[in-house]
Amino acid sequence: MGSTGEGLGRRDLIKRSAALGLITVPTMSFLSACASGGEESTKGPDKGVVSKENPFGLAKGGKLDVVVFKGGFGDDYAKAWEAAFDKKWGTTTSHLATQEITAKLQPRFNGGNPPDVVDDSGAQKIPLDVLAKGGQLADLNAVLDAPSLDDPTKKVRDTLVDGAVEQGMQGGKYLVLKYVYAVFGFWYSGKLFKEKGWAAPKTWDEFLAVCTKAKEAGIGGLAHQGKFPYYINVVIMDLIAKKGGLDAVKAIDNLAPNAFEGNAAALAAVEAVYEVVEKGLLMPGTNGLTHTDSQTAWNQYKAAFIPCGSWLENEQLKQTPEDFDMKFLPVPLLADSKMPLEAIRAGVDEPFIVPEKAANKAAGLEFLRSMLSREWSTIFAQQANSLTVVKDGVDPSVKLRPGTQSAVEALKGAGANTFTYRYPDWYSEMDTEIQNASNELMAQRIQPKEWIKRAQAAVNKAAQDPNAKNNKRS
Amino acid sequence: MSHVAQGRGKGGFITAFLFAPLALYLTFVIWPYVQTFGYSFTNWTGQSPTFDFVGLENYSTLLKDDDFRGALGHNLLLLVFVPVVTILLALFFAFMVNAGGRSGAGGVQGVSGSRIYKIVYFFPQVLSLAILAVLFGAIYRSDEGGLLNGFLIKLGLIDPKHPVEWLNEPNFVLWCLLLVVVWHGVGFYLVLFSAAMQSVPKDIYEAALLDGAGRAQTFFKVTLPLLWDSVQTSAVYLGIAAMDMFVLVSTMTSGQFGGGPDHHSEVMSTVLMRNFLYFGKSGYACAMGVVMLVLTMILSVITLRATRRERIEF
Numbered sequence: 001m002g003s004t005g006e007g008l009g010r011r012d013l014i015k016r017s018a019a020l021g022l023i024t025v026p027t028m029s030f031l032s033a034c035a036s037g038g039e040e041s042t043k044g045p046d047k048g049v050v051s052k053e054n055p056f057g058l059a060k061g062g063k064l065d066v067v068v069f070k071g072g073f074g075d076d077y078a079k080a081w082e083a084a085f086d087k088k089w090g091t092t093t094s095h096l097a098t099q100e101i102t103a104k105l106q107p108r109f110n111g112g113n114p115p116d117v118v119d120d121s122g123a124q125k126i127p128l129d130v131l132a133k134g135g136q137l138a139d140l141n142a143v144l145d146a147p148s149l150d151d152p153t154k155k156v157r158d159t160l161v162d163g164a165v166e167q168g169m170q171g172g173k174y175l176v177l178k179y180v181y182a183v184f185g186f187w188y189s190g191k192l193f194k195e196k197g198w199a200a201p202k203t204w205d206e207f208l209a210v211c212t213k214a215k216e217a218g219i220g221g222l223a224h225q226g227k228f229p230y231y232i233n234v235v236i237m238d239l240i241a242k243k244g245g246l247d248a249v250k251a252i253d254n255l256a257p258n259a260f261e262g263n264a265a266a267l268a269a270v271e272a273v274y275e276v277v278e279k280g281l282l283m284p285g286t287n288g289l290t291h292t293d294s295q296t297a298w299n300q301y302k303a304a305f306i307p308c309g310s311w312l313e314n315e316q317l318k319q320t321p322e323d324f325d326m327k328f329l330p331v332p333l334l335a336d337s338k339m340p341l342e343a344i345r346a347g348v349d350e351p352f353i354v355p356e357k358a359a360n361k362a363a364g365l366e367f368l369r370s371m372l373s374r375e376w377s378t379i380f381a382q383q384a385n386s387l388t389v390v391k392d393g394v395d396p397s398v399k400l401r402p403g404t405q406s407a408v409e410a411l412k413g414a415g416a417n418t419f420t421y422r423y424p425d426w427y428s429e430m431d432t433e434i435q436n437a438s439n440e441l442m443a444q445r446i447q448p449k450e451w452i453k454r455a456q457a458a459v460n461k462a463a464q465d466p467n468a469k470n471n472k473r474s
Numbered sequence: 475m476s477h478v479a480q481g482r483g484k485g486g487f488i489t490a491f492l493f494a495p496l497a498l499y500l501t502f503v504i505w506p507y508v509q510t511f512g513y514s515f516t517n518w519t520g521q522s523p524t525f526d527f528v529g530l531e532n533y534s535t536l537l538k539d540d541d542f543r544g545a546l547g548h549n550l551l552l553l554v555f556v557p558v559v560t561i562l563l564a565l566f567f568a569f570m571v572n573a574g575g576r577s578g579a580g581g582v583q584g585v586s587g588s589r590i591y592k593i594v595y596f597f598p599q600v601l602s603l604a605i606l607a608v609l610f611g612a613i614y615r616s617d618e619g620g621l622l623n624g625f626l627i628k629l630g631l632i633d634p635k636h637p638v639e640w641l642n643e644p645n646f647v648l649w650c651l652l653l654v655v656v657w658h659g660v661g662f663y664l665v666l667f668s669a670a671m672q673s674v675p676k677d678i679y680e681a682a683l684l685d686g687a688g689r690a691q692t693f694f695k696v697t698l699p700l701l702w703d704s705v706q707t708s709a710v711y712l713g714i715a716a717m718d719m720f721v722l723v724s725t726m727t728s729g730q731f732g733g734g735p736d737h738h739s740e741v742m743s744t745v746l747m748r749n750f751l752y753f754g755k756s757g758y759a760c761a762m763g764v765v766m767l768v769l770t771m772i773l774s775v776i777t778l779r780a781t782r783r784e785r786i787e788f
Contacts (some may be wrong), residue, residue, distance in 0.1 A: 059644060065676055102751050130754030134522025226616070226642065227728045280635070285623070288616025288639035288728075297617065429753050433727070436736045441730060443642060443735065 005428040018152055020107040030416045032439040048362070055146040055369070056362040061090040065115035066364045067105060069122040070097035073180070073314040073350070073384035078119070080379045085367060101125050114355035118362035119179075121350050127428050128351060132170035133467060139457075140174050143365055147374035156372050164389040167348045167420060171470040177368050178348035181387045182309040183328065183407050183414075184234050185344055190325030190402070192301050200329050202341050204239075204272050207305075207332040212414065214304040220283025222276050224442070225291035225304035229435040232273070232442055238345050239269035239329040241419050247337030253422045253473050255463040268334055268442065268446040277444055287442050292319075307331075310350070313403030314385040326403030328410050339417060344410055346418035348389050423462075426471040433458035491651050498756055507767070513760040519758030532572070532761035542762060545733070545740040546769075548648060549717055552655075552741070553773070557712035560656050561705060564663035567595060571664070573679060588747065588777050592668060595661040607725040610654045614640035641727055651739060656705045669705040671697060675786040680683075699783075705782040710774050717770050718743055742766050 035290070049060040064085065068078045075097035084094040098104050101286040102124045108114045109126070113135070120126055131137055144165065157165065161181060168176040190217035196217060201207040205277075211221025225231040226463040241249045244265030246269030252259040260266045276282060286294050298306040298317045306312075313326055320326065330344045352371065356363035370376050380386065384406060387394065400408065411418075424431040440446040446454070462468060479660030505572040510764035518525035536542055585591075601609070613621040616639035621627040632638060638651050674697070682692050694716055698705075731747040742762060750759035 106521065106751070110523060127752060127754055130519050130521045133754065134519050134524070136522055165714065225733075226639075229728070283617070284635050285615070285617025285620075285637045285639060288642035293615070293619075295616075297619075309703075432748075432752075436729065436734065439642075439734060445736075447645070447668050474502065 029132055052152060052367070056142065056365045056396055058089060058360075058362040058366045062092075062360050063361060064091045064093040064117070064367065065358075066093055066117045066367070067096045067115045067338070068119035069101055069125065069350075071122045072168050072311045073386060077380045077383035079164055080383060081281075081367075081371065081376055084376070084379075085370060088370075089363070091363060091368070092097070092403075099124060107158035107446055109134075109355065112357050113356055113359065115356065116358040116360045117367050118353050119350060119354065120353055125351075127473045128170055128176055128353075129428060131353070132173075132175050135358055137170070137175040138356045138358065138361055138364070140168065140177055140354065140365070140368065142369045143177070143372070146172060146365075146369050149370060149375075154422070156369060157392075159372060159391055160389050161348075162349050162416075163418065163420065166473070167422065167425075168240055170425070171467060175353065177352040177371070177389075178350060179352050179371060179388055180311070180348065180350035181346065182311060182349050183344050183346045183411055183418075184238065184307070184309045185401070185410070186201065186235075186305045186329040186416050187298075187312055188305050188327050188329060189299075189301065190327045191323050192304070193425075194325075194329075198304070200327070201332045204332050204334050208275060208279070208281065210281070211276060215281055218285065219301060220297075221305065222282040223289075223294045223298045223306045225288045225289065225294050225306075225308075225358035226287035226439070226442065227290045227439040229442070231291070231307050232438050233435055235311075235331060235343070236269055236273050236438060237421055239272055239334060241345070241421075242265050242331060242336045242339040242343055243420055244336045246419060249421060250473055251474050253426070253467055253471075254457070255427075257422075257456075257460070259456065260452045263287075266453055266455075267448060270335055270451050274441060274448050275453075277442055282442070287439070294454060295319070305329070305461070309347070310404065310407040311349075311386060312402055316441050318364055326401075328403065328404070328406040330414070331409060340415045342410070342415070343417035343419065344414045345420055346411060347420040348416065409460075422471070422473055427462040427465065427468075430458040430462035433461075498643070499746050510760045513757050514764045516757040516760075517755075518757040519754040520750055520753060520759075525757060528757070532758045533765075535758065535764065536761055539745075541733075541737055541740060542742065544737050545742045545745045548739065549741050551648065552652060552716040552719060552744065553713055555652055556562050556655050556659075557709045558654070560659045560663060560712055561708055563656065563660045564667055565698070565705070565707075565760070567660065568592070568664045568667035568671060568698055569583070569689075571595075572668055573697065575691065592665065595664045597660040597661065598658045599665075601658070603721040606654055607722055608660055610650075611726055614650055616642055617642065641739075642735050644735055647727060647735065648737040649758050651719070653727065654722055654726075655719070659712065660713070663712075666704055667701060668710065670701050674700050700748060702781070706778065709781060710777050713773050713777055717766065717773065717788040720744060720747070 047057045048233060050057040056283075066082060068075050068076060075095075078097065082095055082433065086093050094314055096104070099122055101120055101122060105114065105118065105126060109131070119129075125215075139358070144155065146153045146156055148159045150159065164178065165174055168174050169180050170176060177235070183286070190199070196213070198210050198213060199206075214221045224235075237252075240252070244263065248263060248265050251263065264339060267312045271443050283294070283297065286297075286303070295306060295308070295312065295316050298322065299316055299319045303393040312326070313320070330342060333341050352368060354361060354368060355469060358364050371391055372393070374390060376396060377390040378395040380388050381394040381398050385401060387408065389405070434455050437446065437451050439457075441448070441451045451453050475610050483626065510537060514525055515523040517528050526568055571584040571591050575582065583661040598606075615621070615623065616637060618624055618634050618637055620628055620637070620640070622640065623632070625636070626632045627634050638646070641647050676698060676702075682696050687695065719741045723744050724732035724747065726732065728740045729748075730752045731744045733740035733744040733748070743766070746759045746766070749755040749762065
């Protein structure tokens with residue numbers, strides 16, 4: 001067997017270390033595959049004439065390179081848009097729909113040849129704060145100030161829902177068009193509640209009471225997407241917001257030294273969520289489930305409530321029984337809350353960006369302007385079952401599904417009482433650390449006080465980020 | 475054609491063939507290492523071609539990084555258990571399959587049905603790690619729908635109201651992952667050891683049998699020493715696998731690129747990826763990559779030295 005010699009021959013050692021090299025390489029070469037290239041992108045196509053109809057000077061007949069995240073919304077909407085765009089401008093569009101945004105695009109950003117429009121979303125999105133810090137995003141103020149396609153006397157800016165522009169800001173500039181308008185809260189089955197004779201709870205005590213009744217009926221009270229603590233954070237953060245008011249929200253986003261520690265609203269919120277755990281009102285096993293597993297269990301009537309954003313209905317289309325009657329519920333109130341029950345977290349999401357170094361930046365900007373027209377907004381509502389940031393942007397003839405319908409009603413009920421958090425976009429590391437703490441809390445491995453301590457530590461750490469001074473909200 | 479010309483022609487031919495692989499190797503293997511090393515001294519964000527030189531700052535931060543140190547600890551733990559458990563099981567099965575049968579007619583043979591066992595044992599090796607993650611995800615699923623939980627609930631060992639959240643339990647998560655790696659690896663090393671065992675001349679076994687050696691004695695006195703070379707190589711390969719673990723941890727556990735719950739299943743590669751792609755600290759991540767490379771190198775040299783034995787010729 002084999003060669004002879006003392007111990008391991010030199011040749012063998014070399015052979016083996018080469019083999020070893022080949023194995024360790026994947027990590028390393030993966031790193032360097034993303035190595036940065038230095039050159040500037042080559043000049044784009046010829047410029048068109050800038051006019052009111054063509055505010056970015058887009059040349060006819062150029063190329064457009066679109067990359068979209070193919071997640072809960074699919075990519076049919078994007079195909080429909082691209083067809084409309086090509087027809088109007090005579091462009092040739094290349095369309096890539098993927099879930100691996102980072103893997104596909106990071107080398108292109110580094111190489112200086114990014115696409116013209118990107119829907120940077122999903123679990124593998126490129127963090128926006130990082131792109132913004134690197135100067136990779138085109139300033140979208142030009143789009144906001146361009147005339148609206150629906151009414152040229154108005155600027156695009158004036159056709160958007162409140163807060164849409166603010167939430168696209170990174171480091172003080174409008175760099176991200178967050179296109180989908182989503183509301184967050186609890187969801188339940190209208191059918192189940194009707195059968196059992198339960199009413200939608202208004203206060204946290206009533207919420208716990210329904211969960212207790214559910215437990216007695218042999219099903220779980222609250223399900224959550226345990227493998228992704230993002231979702232239970234929605235509940236914790238919304239309780240803080242509603243009890244403490246907008247000031248509490250701003251304190252967290254602005255990294256105040258008392259954002260969590262010494263904030264009575266924060267402690268009360270965490271204790272309220274912990275009560276669900278302590279009383280055994282969680283759906284058994286929910287802490288370890290993925291979002292699809294827990295949402296599907298909820299669709300199978302194994303739990304009364306689940307927290308989620310309004311994309312839930314579209315995401316669960318196939319798993320939802322026909323008569324499920326999905327309903328939205330704003331997070332119930334704690335005692336002495338500063339916001340009314342109807343107040344909801346309403347956020348814009350699904351970030352579309354135009355890279356600063358896009359080959360056809362004008363086309364990218366024009367594409368975004370078109371997205372903010374009523375025509376394209378309706379296409380989105382039809383194809384992706386969701387609302388957009390365009391005010392009244394859906395043609396009334398479109399019939400909505402029950403969940404979306406109830407979300408729209410909740411949004412109307414909320415009126416001006418909507419709020420949102422910015423820290424997950426601004427400080428990805430802080431967000432991750434708070435999520436870890438929430439996971440520990442739900443598994444009963446830490447107590448509310450410890451959660452507060454850890455969350456504050458994450459805030460204090462984020463405050464040391466040199467970029468923190470640019471991310472201020474008032 | 476003269477002899478000299480012919481020789482030169484052949485030499486050129488061979489050089490030409492060597493040049494291409496060498497160039498590829500330099501471009502795609504060596505150069506990335508060099509680049510990574512270079513980036514580890516910068517504050518590169520990974521999303522932009524601009525960055526500053528920060529000297530050894532990344533390395534000094536790394537020394538104080540609890541997440542990375544915890545991950546290193548987990549890697550070292552796996553480093554001990556993955557090779558030991560896998561090799562022991564593979565050796566045991568290989569011995570049973572090849573030489574563990576009752577020595578009826580004086581021959582040396584495996585237990586009955588050993589051919590089928592060999593094929594069955596090899597099955598897991600055919601599956602990709604991504605499929606394994608899905609498969610074991612279903613086994614470890616945290617509610618009663620999980621195979622393991624369902625089984626234990628049926629047996630009445632656990633309460634259906636409190637199923638074990640396998641991958642969400644700090645004390646279990648690493649061992650759960652270890653089991654997957656071992657399950658995946660045993661078959662391959664069984665086949666490897668089988669091949670080595672089969673190349674051992676039968677007369678050595680027969681001589682041992684004639685001298686009255688039992689199964690255990692045959693194994694420890696004959697089989698193992700003759701297999702030492704294969705065991706050594708296996709240990710290096712399994713050690714490298716234990717230093718990586720990225721695919722399983724990142725897909726099966728919670729958190730961005732896995733590592734949850736609360737860093738309890740963190741390995742170096744998951745901390746690296748999170749910093750590289752999610753936190754925008756790519757320069758820092760490159761420093762981690764360099765540390766991983768150095769550790770892996772040290773590891774393989776140590777393994778090869780420590781397991782050095784006298785060669786036996788046959």
